[in-house]
Amino acid sequence: MVKEPARILVVGGGYVGLYTALRLQRKLKSELRSGRAEIVVVTPEPYMTYQPFLPEAAAGSISPRHVVVPLRRVLDRCKIVIGEAQSIDHAKRVASVTTLATEDEGSDPMELTYDELVLAPGSISRTLPVPGLADHGIGFKTVEEAIGLRNHVIEQMDIASSTRDPALRDAALTFVFVGGGYAGVEALGELEDMARYASRYYHNLKPEDMKWILVEASDRILPEVGAEMGRYTVRELRGRNIDVRLETRLDTCEDRVAVLDDGSRFPTRTLVWTAGVKPHPILAATDLPKDERGRLKCTATLTVDGTTHAWAAGDAAAVPDVTADEPGKECAPNAQHAVRQATVLGDNIVASLRKQPLKEYAHRYAGSVASLGLHKGVAHVYGRKLKGYPAWFMHRVYHLSRVPTFNRKARVLAEWTLSGLFKREIVSLGSLEHPRAEFELAAGGGRPKESS
Numbered sequence: 012m013v014k015e016p017a018r019i020l021v022v023g024g025g026y027v028g029l030y031t032a033l034r035l036q037r038k039l040k041s042e043l044r045s046g047r048a049e050i051v052v053v054t055p056e057p058y059m060t061y062q063p064f065l066p067e068a069a070a071g072s073i074s075p076r077h078v079v080v081p082l083r084r085v086l087d088r089c090k091i092v093i094g095e096a097q098s099i100d101h102a103k104r105v106a107s108v109t110t111l112a113t114e115d116e117g118s119d120p121m122e123l124t125y126d127e128l129v130l131a132p133g134s135i136s137r138t139l140p141v142p143g144l145a146d147h148g149i150g151f152k153t154v155e156e157a158i159g160l161r162n163h164v165i166e167q168m169d170i171a172s173s174t175r176d177p178a179l180r181d182a183a184l185t186f187v188f189v190g191g192g193y194a195g196v197e198a199l200g201e202l203e204d205m206a207r208y209a210s211r212y213y214h215n216l217k218p219e220d221m222k223w224i225l226v227e228a229s230d231r232i233l234p235e236v237g238a239e240m241g242r243y244t245v246r247e248l249r250g251r252n253i254d255v256r257l258e259t260r261l262d263t264c265e266d267r268v269a270v271l272d273d274g275s276r277f278p279t280r281t282l283v284w285t286a287g288v289k290p291h292p293i294l295a296a297t298d299l300p301k302d303e304r305g306r307l308k309c310t311a312t313l314t315v316d317g318t319t320h321a322w323a324a325g326d327a328a329a330v331p332d333v334t335a336d337e338p339g340k341e342c343a344p345n346a347q348h349a350v351r352q353a354t355v356l357g358d359n360i361v362a363s364l365r366k367q368p369l370k371e372y373a374h375r376y377a378g379s380v381a382s383l384g385l386h387k388g389v390a391h392v393y394g395r396k397l398k399g400y401p402a403w404f405m406h407r408v409y410h411l412s413r414v415p416t417f418n419r420k421a422r423v424l425a426e427w428t429l430s431g432l433f434k435r436e437i438v439s440l441g442s443l444e445h446p447r448a449e450f451e452l453a454a455g456g457g458r459p460k461e462s463s
């Protein structure tokens with residue numbers, strides 16, 4: 012009888028999925044070649060998104076194709092299935108997966124059996140029941156959202172420049188961001204900087220005409236860089252005329268009016284929601300143990316607690332922080348942990364297949380760097396605090412060293428170098444979102460109505 016290969020199923024093609032599969036395909040070379048092992052990666056997109064570059068992609072400093080890593084090329088010894096796990100029955104070692112084909116055919120999800128499971132679907136935006144949010148808000152977690160937002164901001168400037176209606180102009184030039192973590196602060200910082208620059212090419216728009224508002228429920232922003240650098244960031248943003256409102260919440264945003272709990276009202280066509288993340292809902296459709304926040308309960312060796320052959324890391328996993336001074340602390344959801352956990356996870360799966368002892372994950376948070384626009388930044392890394400240009404430069408060097416593959420590094424560096432020599436890109440390619448519009452018009456179907 013021919014022995015079936017040991018199948019390792021990796022759910023998710025983000026930080027953890029990519030780096031775990033990469034480690035496994037390196038360490039299991041001979042098993043993969045001889046057919047004794049198989050790695051299957053299930054992911055909705057054929058690429059991994061390097062999320063820390065999304066704000067720069069929104070600003071036009073990096074093109075969208077260079078913010079993502081093609082999984083088929085990098086994971087050339089793995090099987091890539093473009094699809095979504097809908098549920099997992101770990102007791103039976105089977106995942107139910109929908110693919111583009113099952114959707115197209117209208118057939119049942121396919122059943123994928125496995126021997127080892129790596130569950131890394133990451134997180135999704137944590138929303139609140141704010142009236143109007145689902146209709147008018149946009150998140151900032153994907154490359155589609157980042158580029159869509161860039162196009163949208165430039166489109167609003169075009170609308171403001173051509174309308175005679177002062178109320179429409181005012182709403183088009185008001186940009187509200189909710190949530191002061193690095194996603195919100197960096198997205199706002201980069202987009203405001205880009206819009207300020209772009210305004211010089213409009214005959215009737217000045218930077219002072221635009222209102223950029225950051226709404227944060229707590230009394231500080233950017234907790235990732237510490238209290239002192241967080242205060243500096245508030246001063247820096249306010250110095251650029253950005254209205255930073257601490258200890259303030261968004262109450263409603265119906266009819267495109269953002270109403271804050273301090274009583275202020277802002278008619279706006281742009282509401283960006285970056286107020287935290289929550290574990291991906293697929294976790295609820297598994298028989299694996301979760302903590303009170305819905306993340307997978309994990310051990311320091313990255314096994315799912317109380318189970319065998321199930322592993323997890325990254326935003327979806329509650330991993331004990333063994334370096335913390337107080338007991339019971341868990342690793343924060345960030346890329347710094349996700350990448351390092353993935354390496355340990357890959358090694359531990361190999362060790363467990365070879366009946367060797369497992370390693371514990373231990374990494375003390377090193378701090379963070381954030382970009383606040385071109386040549387502006389803030390950093391607090393290994394105890395060193397930097398602001399302005401040095402922090403921005405450090406941000407670029409750090410992320411260039413971190414973005415996966417030499418190919419991406421070279422392309423990003425080439426783009427930065429070229430953009431240093433030429434003027435910034437200020438074009439909106441919003442029409443890419445409606446590629447058939449021109450042909451429909453030619454064919455007599457009329458121009459489709461804009462949704463926003």
Ligand SMILES: Cc1cc2nc3c(=O)[nH]c(=O)nc-3n(C[C@H](O)[C@H](O)[C@H](O)COP(=O)(O)OP(=O)(O)OC[C@H]3O[C@@H](n4cnc5c(N)ncnc54)[C@H](O)[C@@H]3O)c2cc1C
Pocket residue numbers: 022023024025026027028053054055056059060062063064065066094095096097131132133134151152153193194291293324325326327344345346347348349379380
């Ligand atoms: C704008 C932004 C900037 C950031 N900047 C920083 C930074 O500077 N430093 C830092 O440390 N961290 C940063 N982060 C956080 C960091 O990106 C995340 O912590 C990290 O991506 C978590 O890795 P992960 O593998 O758990 O999840 P992800 O990288 O999100 O990967 C999850 C993957 O699972 C896939 N998936 C989801 N559902 C399914 C399903 N049902 N079936 C199959 N696949 C599925 C998703 O499509 C995705 O590919 C930033 C995040 C954002 C949004």
